[in-house]
Amino acid sequence: MLPISHTASPDQPANPKPKTPEVLDRKNLFNSLKPYLSFHHRRLWFFLSVVLLQLLLILLSAPSIPLSLSTAGTPNPSPTIQNLTASSTAATTIITTINKNSTTSGDCPFGEVYIYNLPPLFNTEIVKNCHDLNPWSSRCDALSNSGFGKTATGISTVVPENISTAWFWTDQFSTELIYHNRMRNYRCRTLEPESATAFYIPLYTGLAIEKYLFTSNSTAQERDQHCKMMLDWVSKQPYFKKSHGWNHFISMGRISWDFRRSKEEDWGSSCIYMPKMRNITRLLIERNPWDYFDVGIPYPTGFHPSSAADIINWQEFVRTRRRNTLFCFAGATRGIIKNDFRGILLSQCYSESDSCRVVDCAGTKCANGTSEILSTFLDSNFCLQPRGDSFTRRSIFDCMVAGSIPIFFWNRTAYVQYELFLPAEPDSYSVFIDRNEVENGTSIKSVLEKISKEKVKKMREKVIEIIPKIVYAKPDKGLEGLKDAFDVAVEGVLRRNKLQEGGYKWK
Ligand SMILES: *[C@@H]1O[C@H](CO)[C@@H](O)[C@H](O)[C@H]1NC(C)=O
Ligand SMILES: *[C@@H]1O[C@H](CO)[C@@H](O)[C@H](O)[C@H]1NC(C)=O
Ligand SMILES: *[C@@H]1O[C@H](CO)[C@@H](O)[C@H](O)[C@H]1NC(C)=O
Ligand SMILES: *[C@@H]1O[C@H](CO)[C@@H](O)[C@H](O)[C@H]1NC(C)=O
Ligand SMILES: *[C@@H]1O[C@H](CO)[C@@H](O)[C@H](O)[C@H]1NC(C)=O
Ligand SMILES: *[C@@H]1O[C@H](CO)[C@@H](O)[C@H](O)[C@H]1NC(C)=O
Numbered sequence: 001m002l003p004i005s006h007t008a009s010p011d012q013p014a015n016p017k018p019k020t021p022e023v024l025d026r027k028n029l030f031n032s033l034k035p036y037l038s039f040h041h042r043r044l045w046f047f048l049s050v051v052l053l054q055l056l057l058i059l060l061s062a063p064s065i066p067l068s069l070s071t072a073g074t075p076n077p078s079p080t081i082q083n084l085t086a087s088s089t090a091a092t093t094i095i096t097t098i099n100k101n102s103t104t105s106g107d108c109p110f111g112e113v114y115i116y117n118l119p120p121l122f123n124t125e126i127v128k129n130c131h132d133l134n135p136w137s138s139r140c141d142a143l144s145n146s147g148f149g150k151t152a153t154g155i156s157t158v159v160p161e162n163i164s165t166a167w168f169w170t171d172q173f174s175t176e177l178i179y180h181n182r183m184r185n186y187r188c189r190t191l192e193p194e195s196a197t198a199f200y201i202p203l204y205t206g207l208a209i210e211k212y213l214f215t216s217n218s219t220a221q222e223r224d225q226h227c228k229m230m231l232d233w234v235s236k237q238p239y240f241k242k243s244h245g246w247n248h249f250i251s252m253g254r255i256s257w258d259f260r261r262s263k264e265e266d267w268g269s270s271c272i273y274m275p276k277m278r279n280i281t282r283l284l285i286e287r288n289p290w291d292y293f294d295v296g297i298p299y300p301t302g303f304h305p306s307s308a309a310d311i312i313n314w315q316e317f318v319r320t321r322r323r324n325t326l327f328c329f330a331g332a333t334r335g336i337i338k339n340d341f342r343g344i345l346l347s348q349c350y351s352e353s354d355s356c357r358v359v360d361c362a363g364t365k366c367a368n369g370t371s372e373i374l375s376t377f378l379d380s381n382f383c384l385q386p387r388g389d390s391f392t393r394r395s396i397f398d399c400m401v402a403g404s405i406p407i408f409f410w411n412r413t414a415y416v417q418y419e420l421f422l423p424a425e426p427d428s429y430s431v432f433i434d435r436n437e438v439e440n441g442t443s444i445k446s447v448l449e450k451i452s453k454e455k456v457k458k459m460r461e462k463v464i465e466i467i468p469k470i471v472y473a474k475p476d477k478g479l480e481g482l483k484d485a486f487d488v489a490v491e492g493v494l495r496r497n498k499l500q501e502g503g504y505k506w507k
């Protein structure tokens, strides 16, 4: 494991803040100055603040600054947005000139990420509108806490008291918020676009379309508008033009298929099929395995450890847990038709009730994780992970975080999805059962009982070893000394960029 750099200074510098205009992104400004602050260049700091302020005042009071990041050509959101974009750009340019030596390349061997300063319409305003994002209920609780949701209450009946605070009611579609928040605080973030090796586009594509996915009268145009506006904007940026989008990436909080509409009347947005999206890498909870630019990332679970110690405690808890049930199935049981593969598993599970436990996730009961699901996984040696409406499920990660060994029936459920996170040898941490054999009457129980105790122990140890890589840590800066899912994902993206140097690989 690569230790995370400790050189970064604390989140909020104790030094006096200059009075910057409202429109400035203060966090960016302070982050860029941290190296100076931490080297006690106070006089330099003072001098710079004065110069900076003067420059800013001049720039902000001049109405005719050319807008290099103009949104011309796109449906113009609102004048406020343009003003914000213009002044932030000006600020970034100034910072650039005084911030040349801010990082040492040793800390970030794969380079640094620049976050595009998108108008708030594309992200913060969507979240502000959380009460109106889907047709049924408010999403405000689910999107609170930077996407982790509310603290999980009542979970201490299931997990040790001192780890229960690491549990939240996290929604499975919240990665756009989680990644954006972590990216803002990422140790390999840069505020100078010219020194970036990758560019992050903080559009909340999935949240933006949620409302339109589930209203029958929504139009294709409504489901495409945010993505289209973003692409029009981003494709005008010099760094996009330079790389044809190859070093750009975005996190999209839903499965790939929600963004691959080919006909007007079909489901979803056509975002991924838009030509300008072609070379942009997308972090998705389910990828299309044939598209190089789709990268699978873990669904968020409810476990968000605050420290490496939390993880170690948790690993020890699930390792020593007494598991009374051989296997389990958590999923929606209603609406499953007999011939559905899940129906076959369900009926096996019900008829082997001594060794199998069912959790009925009717409706949206399981969408944010519940203590009943967690306790079922904690009590089971194995968990069934069939495909559902799509190939993947959040349940894969709920199961593994609880130290239970997943049973897969489709290669596409995990093995060709989460390659950055899961070991290359599927049987080191999971069981694969041919679904045709199950349809032909093979009993899951008999397959599992043939696996030796020794082998089960080894597999569980592997699952436990994976846990840090599939959870999203609580601290904005991640965990010290441990890489979590965010670190692994972003490093994977940066590494791809590095591989592409010296000639594009088209795949
Ligand atoms: C934004 O710019 C427009 C015209 O350039 C101006 O009328 C308006 O007052 C500005 N708004 C803010 C908040 O500065
Ligand atoms: C910046 O780095 C260069 C070499 O990388 C060095 O020569 C220079 O002195 C540094 N400047 C400051 C202000 O640290
Ligand atoms: C939490 O409690 C467990 C025992 O239940 C103990 O082993 C562990 O050290 C405790 N962790 C912390 C951080 O207090
Ligand atoms: C769809 O219906 C809702 C209410 O039923 C309405 O508020 C909305 O404007 C309609 N949208 C379109 C595009 O017709
Ligand atoms: C994507 O990359 C290929 C290869 O570099 C390039 O030919 C193509 O124009 C790029 N597409 C876009 C939309 O930039
Ligand atoms: C999570 O789901 C449970 C069970 O349906 C529900 O009681 C709870 O309010 C949900 N929490 C959030 C934050 O959505």
Ligand SMILES: *[C@@H]1O[C@H](CO)[C@@H](O)[C@H](O)[C@H]1NC(C)=O
Pocket (backbone or CB within 6 Å): 409, 410, 411, 434
């Ligand atoms: C799953 O992948 C493995 C390895 O690539 C392959 O041998 C096996 O036939 C695949 N199984 C199914 C059911 O596609």
Ligand SMILES: *[C@@H]1O[C@H](CO)[C@@H](O)[C@H](O)[C@H]1NC(C)=O
Pocket (backbone or CB within 6 Å): 434, 436, 437, 440
């Ligand atoms: C399932 O049964 C059918 C018909 O008996 C047979 O042709 C097929 O090979 C069997 N498949 C497996 C995987 O056992």
